[in-house]
Amino acid sequence: MAAYYNVDEVESALKGLANTYPDLCELLELPNRTHEGRTCHALRMRKRDAGYRTGVLFTAAAHAREWGGSECAVNFAADLLEKYTAGTGLRYGKTAFDADQIRAIVENVDVFVVACVNPDGRNFSQQGAPGSRQSLWRKNRAPNIDPEVSAIGTDINRNFPFLWSVHDHFSPSVLDASSLGSSQPSKETYYGSAPKSEPETRNVIWLLDEFPQIEWLLDIHSYGGDVLYSWGDAPNQNSRPEMNFHNRRFDQQRGTDDVSRYGEYIDPDDERRMREVVSAVTGAVSGVRGQDYTGKQAFYLTVPGSGEMTYPTSGTVDDYAYSRHIVDGWATKVLGFTIEFGLAGGFHPPGEDFHPPWEEMEKIVLDVSAGMVAFCVQAVRPPVYLPFDPHVVAPEFRPDFWVLSGIIDGGPGWVLVNNRPVFVKPPDPRLQDLLTRVGEYLAVPELQSSGAVERQRVALEKVIELSGSLLKELG
Numbered sequence: 001m002a003a004y005y006n007v008d009e010v011e012s013a014l015k016g017l018a019n020t021y022p023d024l025c026e027l028l029e030l031p032n033r034t035h036e037g038r039t040c041h042a043l044r045m046r047k048r049d050a051g052y053r054t055g056v057l058f059t060a061a062a063h064a065r066e067w068g069g070s071e072c073a074v075n076f077a078a079d080l081l082e083k084y085t086a087g088t089g090l091r092y093g094k095t096a097f098d099a100d101q102i103r104a105i106v107e108n109v110d111v112f113v114v115a116c117v118n119p120d121g122r123n124f125s126q127q128g129a130p131g132s133r134q135s136l137w138r139k140n141r142a143p144n145i146d147p148e149v150s151a152i153g154t155d156i157n158r159n160f161p162f163l164w165s166v167h168d169h170f171s172p173s174v175l176d177a178s179s180l181g182s183s184q185p186s187k188e189t190y191y192g193s194a195p196k197s198e199p200e201t202r203n204v205i206w207l208l209d210e211f212p213q214i215e216w217l218l219d220i221h222s223y224g225g226d227v228l229y230s231w232g233d234a235p236n237q238n239s240r241p242e243m244n245f246h247n248r249r250f251d252q253q254r255g256t257d258d259v260s261r262y263g264e265y266i267d268p269d270d271e272r273r274m275r276e277v278v279s280a281v282t283g284a285v286s287g288v289r290g291q292d293y294t295g296k297q298a299f300y301l302t303v304p305g306s307g308e309m310t311y312p313t314s315g316t317v318d319d320y321a322y323s324r325h326i327v328d329g330w331a332t333k334v335l336g337f338t339i340e341f342g343l344a345g346g347f348h349p350p351g352e353d354f355h356p357p358w359e360e361m362e363k364i365v366l367d368v369s370a371g372m373v374a375f376c377v378q379a380v381r382p383p384v385y386l387p388f389d390p391h392v393v394a395p396e397f398r399p400d401f402w403v404l405s406g407i408i409d410g411g412p413g414w415v416l417v418n419n420r421p422v423f424v425k426p427p428d429p430r431l432q433d434l435l436t437r438v439g440e441y442l443a444v445p446e447l448q449s450s451g452a453v454e455r456q457r458v459a460l461e462k463v464i465e466l467s468g469s470l471l472k473e474l475g
Contacts, residue, residue, distance in 0.1 A: 003358050004067045005074070006126060007038070007119040013074045014043045014115060021081045023048060024106065031206055032199035035142050036120045040203055043077055045111040053383035055110040055214035056376055057334075059204060059317060062156040062219065064121025064137045067355040068341060069220035072368040073115040079369060080105065080376075092370040095287030097377065105376045108383055110213055118156050118200050136354065138188045140200055145193055151185035154192040157219070158182075158313075160205075160320035161195035163233050163245055163254065170233070171262075174255035174312050179301075181314040191315055204317060208324065208334065216379045217321045217336045220368065223353040224303065225293045225342025227281045227371070229274035229335075230322045232298035232313035236271060237263030246327060255312035257299075264299075270322075274335055277378045281339065284374035285367045291342065293371075298338060337375070341368050 005013065018027040025045040033039055046053065058076070060069030083090045084106040089098040105111065116122055120141040128134025139153030158181035163169045166180050174180065181191030196202050208214055230236075233245065234254045243250055244265045253262040278295035285293045298318065301311035313319070318336030325333040341364050343356045356364065 004126070004355065004361070005070055007116060007123045010061075010070045010074065010116045010119070010122075011041060014041055014077075014113070017043060017074075017077055017081060021045075021085065024081055024084065025077075028112075028207075030114075030203035032202045034118075034120045034199055035140065036123075038119045040114065040116065040119060040200075042207060043113040043115070045077060045081065045106065045113070046109070047107045053108055053110050053213060054216070054379055054381050055112060055211055056216040056218070056379045057112045057114070057204075057207060057214045057321075058218050058220065058372060059114045059117050060220040061115070061119075061122055062117040062200070062317065063221060064118055064125040064139065065135065065354040066220075066222045067122065067126065068222060068361050068364055068368075070115045070122070071361065072220055072341065072365050072372070073113050075365045076369040076372040077111075077113050077115075080111070080373065090373060092284075092366045092373075093288035095284045095370040095374075097373050101373075101377055101380075104380045105373070108380050109376055110211070111376060112207060112211065112214065114204065114207070117204065121153065121156075139190065140198060142192070142198060144185050151190070153185075153190065154198050155181065155189045156198055156200045157221075157317055158189050158191040158315040159196060159198050159201045160315045160317050162316065162320040162323050163314045164191060164195040166191070166314050169245075169251050170255040170312065170314070171253055177255070177312055179303075179311045179313050180255070195315070205320075208321060208332075212332045215332055215334055216375070217318060217334050218372065218375050219317050219336070219338045220341065221338055222341045222355075223343060224301070224340040225291060226301060226338075226340040227278045227285075227293055227295045228298040228301060228318070228338040228340070229271075229278055229295075230298060230319050231264040231266060232301075232311070232316055232319050234262050234264040234312065235259040235299055236266045236297055238266060238268040238271065241265050244326070245323060257310050270333075270335065274337070277335070277337065277375065280374045280378050281337075281371040284370040288367045288370050289363060291367050293339075293342065293367075301340070339368060339371055 015027060018025050024047065025043055028042045028044055030040045030042060058073055060073040061067070079090055080102065083099075083102050087099055088102075089096060090102055091097075118140050121137055121139055124141055125135055125137040128137065137153070139155050141152060142154045144151050158164075164181065166175060167183065170180060178189065180189065182189045184190060192198055192201075196205060208217075231245075235257060237243065237259055240263070242265075243263060245254075250262055254264070256262065275295070282293045282295045285291055298316075299310055299312060302309060303311065316338075318338050321334040321336035324331040343353055343360060343364070355361070
């Protein structure tokens with residue numbers, strides 16, 4: 001790689017990896033063609049066996065002008081596959097991952113890479129003269145459905161179904177913020193005609209729907225040098241669960257930095273875990289060549305030179321991914337993050353922040369690749385294996401309850417038992433035992449062992465006993 005890829009070269013690079021390592025990866029065709037008729041692909045990397053493992057999804061180049069995300073994604077995938085095959089470690093500057101860590105990622109994690117979410121926009125941007133308005137194009141190339149409006153394009157990263165309708169959900173005092181989705185087609189952050197109106201948006205949603213093992217998402221952007229975690233719409237808070245994005249009582253209050261007025265509830269365990277991940281990623285990036293990326297909540301992103309201390313956002317992929325399990329109790333919890341790759345300090349001509357000179361971008365690719373590997377290390381969890389014996393049909397048991405929300409240490413939570421929501425307050429040892437047995441019950445059918453069926457039966461019987469006891473007491 002000696003220069004930025006064009007959109008055909010991005011696709012070719014993914015196909016080349018799939019062909020070179022057929023036992024370790026496959027190319028997934030995404031179902032929605034772009035407005036200009038392009039078909040996008042995701043590269044799926046994993047050791048192919050019967051194991052069910054946690055999934056990590058990397059997305060890049062949703063914003064057309066942020067070219068380097070595609071190069072980071074391809075380089076990361078190539079390095080991971082090459083080093084696993086060779087049985088060696090991987091080093092970026094002073095950041096090193098040993099052979100065991102590389103093996104653990106490929107053998108224990110399902111890694112998905114969408115190297116170019118928005119190929120139409122990228123193609124248009126790359127055809128513009130350096131520094132021109134065309135080269136700084138941000139959106140896709142969707143034609144406007146209003147014949148009276150000539151503006152083209154939708155901002156993919158404001159089109160996801162998370163607080164999409166900004167006039168309904170956000171305080172009037174922040175509606176002019178450049179970071180929020182806009183209803184005006186001429187604006188860079190135009191949010192589209194409806195939530196998930198764009199094929200590029202629907203492709204990412206399809207991956208999350210089709211592969212429920214995906215529990216981690218990292219979206220690659222520029223610029224600034226930041227690693228961000230949810231939420232992006234308001235300050236985080238851990239004490240008022242009812243104050244949340246799908247409670248209409250708080251509409252038109254979101255987006256300010258006054259947490260007493262509105263703060264987005266986040267499970268404290270999730271926030272702690274997100275901070276741990278961010279610290280691991282920023283540490284890996286820093287070790288490459290000393291670039292100090294800042295880890296922070298997305299709401300507090302500061303755009304260099306803007307003077308703004310908050311950055312309220314709507315319709316972003318990372319917040320959408322994390323919100324899914326709250327909207328739908330059966331959806332997988334996905335911890336969503338964003339990395340904004342950065343250009344070393346000093347004055348930069350227009351456009352260089354978004355697509356730096358190639359000699360600098362080559363160094364940034366190594367920074368971000370190190371962060372991506374570190375992100376995968378955080379996700380490593382031993383897979384479970386689905387037993388299959390064509391001569392034996394094991395009895396299938398299904399739980400009739402589901403944990404709707406995490407139980408906070410010392411705080412309340414909800415459990416659905418026999419299709420009935422039950423409010424419980426820890427520390428009740430029976431509740432802790434119930435939640436433990438739930439985990440055991442859900443895991444046992446996926447364990448490959450001769451005693452799996454019996455262990456499943458024992459766990460289920462204990463769950464029923466504990467559930468009945470709690471129901472009886474709680475009336």
